Amino acid sequence: MxxxxxxTVIAIVLLLFSGVxxxxxxxxxxxxxxxxxxxxxxxxxxxxxxxLSFVYLAQSIRRGPDEAPAGEPxxxxxxxxxxxxxxxxxxxxxxxxxxxxxxxxxxxIGGIAFVFLLLNVLGGWSAEKLALHAAVAVISIGSMWSLFxxxxxxxxxxxxxxxxxx
Amino acid sequence: MILENVMLAxxxxxxxxxxxxxxxxxxxxxxxxxxxxxxxxxxxxxxLPFTFNMPPSQGLATxxxxxxxxxxxxxxxxxxxxxxxxxxxxxxxxDGFPMARKGRPGLALGLGVWSSFFGGIISAILLMTFAPQxxxxxxxxxxxxxxxxxxxxxxxxxxxxxxNMIKGLxxxxxxxxxxxxxxxxxxxxxxxxxxxxxxxxxxxFIAVLIGLFAFSQLLSDVRDPxxxxxxxxxxxxxxxxxxxxxALREIAKRWTNVLRSAFIGTFTGILPGAGGxxxxxxxYDQAKKASKTPEEFxxxxxxxxxxxxxxxxxxxxxxxxTMMALGIPGDVTTAVMLGALxxxxxxxxxxxxxxxxxxxxSIFLAFFLATFMMLFLQSFMLRVFILVTRVRMYVLAGVIxxxxxxxxxxxNNVEFDLWTLLWFGILGFVMRHFGFPLAPMILGVVxxxxxxxxxxxxxxxxxxxxxxxxxxxxxxxxxIAVFSAFFPVFQEQRGKKAWTRYYPAALATCxxxxxxxxGGLVRxxxxxxxxxxxxxxxxxxxxxxxxx
Numbered sequence: 277m278x279x280x281x282x283x284t285v286i287a288i289v290l291l292l293f294s295g296v297x298x299x300x301x302x303x304x305x306x307x308x309x310x311x312x313x314x315x316x317x318x319x320x321x322x323x324x325x326x327x328l329s330f331v332y333l334a335q336s337i338r339r340g341p342d343e344a345p346a347g348e349p350x351x352x353x354x355x356x357x358x359x360x361x362x363x364x365x366x367x368x369x370x371x372x373x374x375x376x377x378x379x380x381x382x383x384x385i386g387g388i389a390f391v392f393l394l395l396n397v398l399g400g401w402s403a404e405k406l407a408l409h410a411a412v413a414v415i416s417i418g419s420m421w422s423l424f425x426x427x428x429x430x431x432x433x434x435x436x437x438x439x440x441x442x
Numbered sequence: 443m444i445l446e447n448v449m450l451a452x453x454x455x456x457x458x459x460x461x462x463x464x465x466x467x468x469x470x471x472x473x474x475x476x477x478x479x480x481x482x483x484x485x486x487x488x489x490l491p492f493t494f495n496m497p498p499s500q501g502l503a504t505x506x507x508x509x510x511x512x513x514x515x516x517x518x519x520x521x522x523x524x525x526x527x528x529x530x531x532x533x534x535x536x537d538g539f540p541m542a543r544k545g546r547p548g549l550a551l552g553l554g555v556w557s558s559f560f561g562g563i564i565s566a567i568l569l570m571t572f573a574p575q576x577x578x579x580x581x582x583x584x585x586x587x588x589x590x591x592x593x594x595x596x597x598x599x600x601x602x603x604x605x606n607m608i609k610g611l612x613x614x615x616x617x618x619x620x621x622x623x624x625x626x627x628x629x630x631x632x633x634x635x636x637x638x639x640x641x642x643x644x645x646x647f648i649a650v651l652i653g654l655f656a657f658s659q660l661l662s663d664v665r666d667p668x669x670x671x672x673x674x675x676x677x678x679x680x681x682x683x684x685x686x687x688x689a690l691r692e693i694a695k696r697w698t699n700v701l702r703s704a705f706i707g708t709f710t711g712i713l714p715g716a717g718g719x720x721x722x723x724x725x726y727d728q729a730k731k732a733s734k735t736p737e738e739f740x741x742x743x744x745x746x747x748x749x750x751x752x753x754x755x756x757x758x759x760x761x762x763x764t765m766m767a768l769g770i771p772g773d774v775t776t777a778v779m780l781g782a783l784x785x786x787x788x789x790x791x792x793x794x795x796x797x798x799x800x801x802x803x804s805i806f807l808a809f810f811l812a813t814f815m816m817l818f819l820q821s822f823m824l825r826v827f828i829l830v831t832r833v834r835m836y837v838l839a840g841v842i843x844x845x846x847x848x849x850x851x852x853x854n855n856v857e858f859d860l861w862t863l864l865w866f867g868i869l870g871f872v873m874r875h876f877g878f879p880l881a882p883m884i885l886g887v888v889x890x891x892x893x894x895x896x897x898x899x900x901x902x903x904x905x906x907x908x909x910x911x912x913x914x915x916x917x918x919x920x921x922i923a924v925f926s927a928f929f930p931v932f933q934e935q936r937g938k939k940a941w942t943r944y945y946p947a948a949l950a951t952c953x954x955x956x957x958x959x960x961g962g963l964v965r966x967x968x969x970x971x972x973x974x975x976x977x978x979x980x981x982x983x984x985x986x987x988x989x990x
Contacts, residue, residue, distance in 0.1 A: 282876065283876075286876055290612065297619065297634065300634050300636065301633075301634075304631060304632070304633050304634075305631050305632070307629055307631060309629070311898075311901040311902050311905060312628065312897060312898045312901040312902070314626045314628070314629060314631035314633060315633070317622060317626075317893075317894045317897060317898075318619065318622040318633060318634070321615055321618045321619050321622065322619065324615050325612065325615045325616065325619065328608055328611050328612050328615060329612065331608055332608045332609070332612060335608060361665070362667065363664045363665055363666075363667055363670055363836075364661050364664070364665055364871065367660075367661055367664065367843065368864070368868060371843065371847075371864055371867075372864065374847065375847075375857070375860050375861060375864060378857060378860070383847070383848060383851065387844050387847060387848065390843075390844055390847070391840050391841060391843070391844040394840045394843065394844075395836065395837060395840045398664055398667075398670055398671075398836035398839075398840060399670075399671060399834065399836050399837065400671070412837060412840075412841065413844075416841040416844060416845070417841075417844050417845075417848075420844070420845050420848050421848065424491075424848055424852055428492070428494070428495045428852070429495060430494075430495075430851075430852045430855070431855065432848065432851060432852070433851070433857065
């Protein structure tokens with residue numbers, strides 16, 4: 277990454293993305309009626325996106341290699357990268373598992389588990405914090421779940437472990 | 443007729459439940475606006491799921507209240523800690539914080555609160571006066587004009603959103619592309635679903651907005667492990683009493699500043715894309731230029747607090763004028779409001795005020811009432827704000843992420859929306875990290891189908907493309923879209939390159955012909971004034987050139 281700047285990489289990704297969408301636009305069925313084809317507007321957008329990405333690519337190549345951000349230590353290796361982004365990655369991973377487990381855990385248990393685990397990985401695992409995080413997770417998600425379920429009449433996913441309406 | 447609508451709107455808003463919801467909304471907005479790292483747009487987005495089951499007027503009144511509260515909340519953090527709660531209150535810290543450090547935090551807060559109040563009230567009056575007038579102009583728009591208006595909104599948002607115009611434009615175009623996924627609105631053909639049935643319905647745009655804006659913001663807030671474990675603010679243990687009377691006396695002496703700043707705010711709000719973050723700096727700058735003692739700015743002068751706070755509260759009145767009169771959101775928060783209207787099956791367009799007068803006047807009234815509520819709740823919320831600042835960022839972010847999940851599911855009771863939230867949260871975070879502004883993308887998502895529908899209607903009338911340049915309004919929007927696209931280059935090279943001297947004159951000259959084409963008396967007169975202005979600007983530029 278020291279030779280190519282990150283804008284160049286993003287511009288290339290955007291060009292590839294435009295290519296994939298342009299290719300996919302040929303799968304859009306053309307009806308016998310209507311004046312404007314359903315593929316016309318998306319193709320105009322993709323053409324503009326590709327043109328802008330080319331300009332962005334040209335700008336990025338002219339700019340030269342990236343400089344290290346001021347005040348931040350340089351990232352050396354994959355371990356450093358994971359350490360730098362660990363909080364964000366935890367949020368993604370836990371939210372992913374929260375969604376994947378919804379059919380089993382439901383929104384109440386799944387939500388409490390998600391918030392509890394997230395608070396612990398972001399804030400620490402000491403005994404005092406475990407109790408605090410558990411209380412925060414139960415009270416916040418419990419009250420929000422109750423408000424939506426009983427106050428606003430929304431039927432949230434119940435799961436198979438705890439089904440108050442089953 | 444207007445009085446009848448106002449009375450009916452009073453009936454809708456002046457119920458105990460609505461007033462309580464509005465009070466809660468203002469309080470929540472004040473708090474969200476006060477916490478650095480939490481934006482007003484995020485607060486309004488997160489309020490949306492609560493309003494699904496409410497009647498439209500009640501739901502929108504609640505959201506307007508959050509908006510008004512959020513606009514005023516930023517001043518608490520800015521004045522007491524020097525860290526602006528929102529980008530709209532950056533300029534407030536220039537004089538608010540020095541005044542607080544000199545031992546007058548109560549006066550600084552009083553000036554901020556009352557300036558916000560007057561800015562909001564002036565803007566509410568302008569909203570009630572000008573929105574119906576602008577809507578009448580909007581009724582002249584044909585599909586070609588509407589399509590070009592959307593293009594102009596996207597271009598100006600991209601050009602004002604950040605330092606890099608190309609990134610802004612790419613973000614806007616990506617937003618348009620996201621909106622094409624799923625069945626097209628005109629004839630229902632599947633597009634870009636890649637064999638996935640869930641994608642046939644497209645992405646729910648509220649889930650997209652919450653993901654892009656709220657989810658990605660929370661991820662940015664907890665990105666740094668050390669900062670995530672810190673309290674929101676360290677220096678808020680002081681005891682403060684807001685000096686209302688003293689502040690009112692100071693403001694009465696400087697009423698021209700209040701008026702000027704409120705007008706700057708409202709006008710900035712009317713322009714799509716130029717929100718409170720632009721208005722508060724612009725008003726501060728103008729107040730400094732107009733002051734007899736400009737050297738006092740930055741040291742804790744009352745004018746330096748009055749200007750940004752009057753203008754940033756006036757911005758939303760302006761943004762609501764554009765949204766309610768033309769159906770074009772002025773900024774991210776009004777884009778969310780537009781989403782709220784769509785959820786209640788109300789489509790904002792130039793005929794919105796005449797088709798839904800009670801709802802429209804309920805929004806006007808809610809904006810007005812919420813401004814009064816803000817004034818009374820500010821003192822109380824100051825104490826709550828000091829308590830909340832002791833909470834650690836990761837706790838707040840974790841809880842709100844959990845709430846995002848529940849709120850997004852409640853939109854349609856569809857699990858796919860939760861996945862939308864996650865993917866767009868990741869996309870928003872990556873875009874923020876690489877310096878892509880999110881506002882153009884959000885506007886692209888909101889306006890994408892409006893643009894396509896109008897293009898489709900235009901093509902159904904005639905396949906000839908010439909009306910885009912022969913219809914006066916369409917040509918007008920096309921010209922100002924082109925000029926707004928070059929605005930960042932103009933700003934960057936202003937004073938350095940010779941052509942920048944002629945840019946304003948060229949804009950005035952090019953904007954005049956469509957006004958002549960519109961006919962009547964007023965618009966050609968404005969066109970003539972623009973031509974005279976252009977001639978004067980060229981004369982000035984030539985004078986400067988010969989002097990150099």
